[in-house]
């Protein structure tokens with residue numbers, strides 16, 4: 376698989392083309408990175424229900440970075456490990472610092488769709504042990520960053536979008552690399568690994584008019600990671 380293959384590369388500012396009526400296919404967005412449009416659409420309602428179940432045990436919270444910045448996206452986690460940040464640093468923890476309890480187990484429907492999406496992108500045998508759940512309200516964003524707190528860099532990252540649409544930015548190995556801009560909608564899945572596993576990525580602020588019938592002006596994102604080798 377290669378970035379310059381015959382697969383479509385469609386930044387959000389491009390005009391729709393004849394392919395838009397074709398069935399959902401994987402689009403290469405970088406070497407080893409794929410956008411699977413609508414991949415989670417059929418299961419989206421179940422995924423949203425599962426998010427609410429997780430949040431009932433591990434509430435959404437705005438974490439603080441080591442530099443003292445309060446993140447605009449609210450977060451929760453499920454699985455064996457959850458991603459946490461505080462003044463001591465970024466890390467994975469087996470316990471929710473709010474409750475001192477283990478994170479809620481990863482609901483089977485979440486794990487299943489992540490494993491299937493990874494396989495559809497060419498990453499067979501993905502076994503996520505952590506799922507970070509981001510909740511974006513109007514204006515919330517996530518700056519360009521690398522996912523590098525995981526021990527396992529061979530496994531991909533699987534990222535599912537639910538609810539209001541947002542602009543996803545996907546750059547390169549250097550923070551200064553120009554980032555391409557993709558509109559992610561309800562049910563879209565992005566998978567990246569191999570040569571792009573450490574590419575910088577983020578999302579632009581959730582727009583004032585962004586909404587979805589199932590979530591209103593809110594977007595959820597699930598990112599599945601394999602932390603422990």
Ligand SMILES: O=C(O)CCC(=O)C(=O)O
Pocket residue numbers: 507509517522534543576577578596598
């Ligand atoms: O919300 C998104 O689509 C991106 C989330 C993300 O980059 C992350 O959780 O590391």
